Amino acid sequence: MNAKRFTWLAALAAMLMLLAACGGSADMVAETAVVQVTRVVTETIVEDVELAEADGVTAETAVQPQTRLIIKNGELTIMVVDTDTAVATATQLTADLGGYIISQQIYDVQMGYSAANMRLAVPVTQFENALNQLRQLGDVTNDFAGGEDVTDEFVDLGSRLDNLLATRDRLRSFLDSAETVEEALRINEELKVVEEEIAIIEGRRNFLSDRAAFSTIDLSLQPILPTPTPSPIPTPASWQPGNTAQLAMVNLQESAQQTADFSIYYGIVCGPWLLLLAGFGWIGWRVRRRLIKR
Numbered sequence: 001m002n003a004k005r006f007t008w009l010a011a012l013a014a015m016l017m018l019l020a021a022c023g024g025s026a027d028m029v030a031e032t033a034v035v036q037v038t039r040v041v042t043e044t045i046v047e048d049v050e051l052a053e054a055d056g057v058t059a060e061t062a063v064q065p066q067t068r069l070i071i072k073n074g075e076l077t078i079m080v081v082d083t084d085t086a087v088a089t090a091t092q093l094t095a096d097l098g099g100y101i102i103s104q105q106i107y108d109v110q111m112g113y114s115a116a117n118m119r120l121a122v123p124v125t126q127f128e129n130a131l132n133q134l135r136q137l138g139d140v141t142n143d144f145a146g147g148e149d150v151t152d153e154f155v156d157l158g159s160r161l162d163n164l165l166a167t168r169d170r171l172r173s174f175l176d177s178a179e180t181v182e183e184a185l186r187i188n189e190e191l192k193v194v195e196e197e198i199a200i201i202e203g204r205r206n207f208l209s210d211r212a213a214f215s216t217i218d219l220s221l222q223p224i225l226p227t228p229t230p231s232p233i234p235t236p237a238s239w240q241p242g243n244t245a246q247l248a249m250v251n252l253q254e255s256a257q258q259t260a261d262f263s264i265y266y267g268i269v270c271g272p273w274l275l276l277l278a279g280f281g282w283i284g285w286r287v288r289r290r291l292i293k294r
Contacts, residue, residue, distance in 0.1 A: 069151040069208060072127050072215035076134055077142035079224050083114045086137045086221045090118060093133055097126040099214065113223040120217040127215040134219060142220070150208050157208075161201045168194050 080086040099122035171191040178184040
């Protein structure tokens with residue numbers, strides 16, 4: 001019921017009751033006026049209730065709290081023993097919960113070891129359940145879960161959409177009753193702008209509704225790499241002059257043996273030829289001296 005109307009009727013009833021209290025001669029008039037005011041108030045309340053029910057608003061629905069529209073998302077980084085097995089498990093889990101894979105990437109990080117990045121979409125009712133089961137894949141190193149309340153934006157878009165739909169209907173009626181071509185073209189341009197705004201708002205509402213219905217989880221699977229064995233640090237050797245002298249004697253003996261072997265080998269191979277050359281040289285020298293003496 002309109003608040004101003006109720007206030008005015010209540011004030012009128014109070015004034016009539018006051019008049020009735022002031023004089024006995026006005027009792028009948030006052031009682032009649034009170035009855036009339038009560039009847040008007042009752043009819044007004046009934047009228048407001050009927051209007052509300054005609055619009056689809058009942059006493060029960062009017063007090064029901066509005067369902068909040070929450071967009072949930074999460075991030076998990078997990079160290080796993082076998083990346084391929086973890087990817088297969090996460091894929092099957094998502095399908096079992098009624099979700100799907102948005103994107104997936106597997107890449108090598110070291111010889112024989114790979115990592116994976118996955119974006120999963122699961123129904124909002126299974127969001128917490130999915131996080132709990134994914135945490136069991138290995139050792140969790142990063143765990144985040146959050147949400148964004150878009151209820152106000154969704155309701156505001158609905159109100160704007162209702163106004164635009166009403167404007168569109170009026171423009172269509174104006175277009176049907178246009179008398180000139182110029183008037184029809186002008187109305188048609190305005191109608192085109194309104195319909196474009198309607199399409200944009202409907203797209204945004206559908207996007208918010210879909211995002212709120214399915215939550216996203218960014219999953220990063222990292223392999224557990226083996227710890228490298230540290231190489232031993234060599235200790236400096238102490239000075240041992242006896243070992244140095246022994247090593248020098250061994251090297252001297254080896255070099256003497258190599259020199260003797262060289263002399264024996266080339267003495268046998270080249271010795272006769274050297275004696276022959278020496279003999280020819282001595283003969284040539286003798287002949288030369290005799291020639292000089294002559």
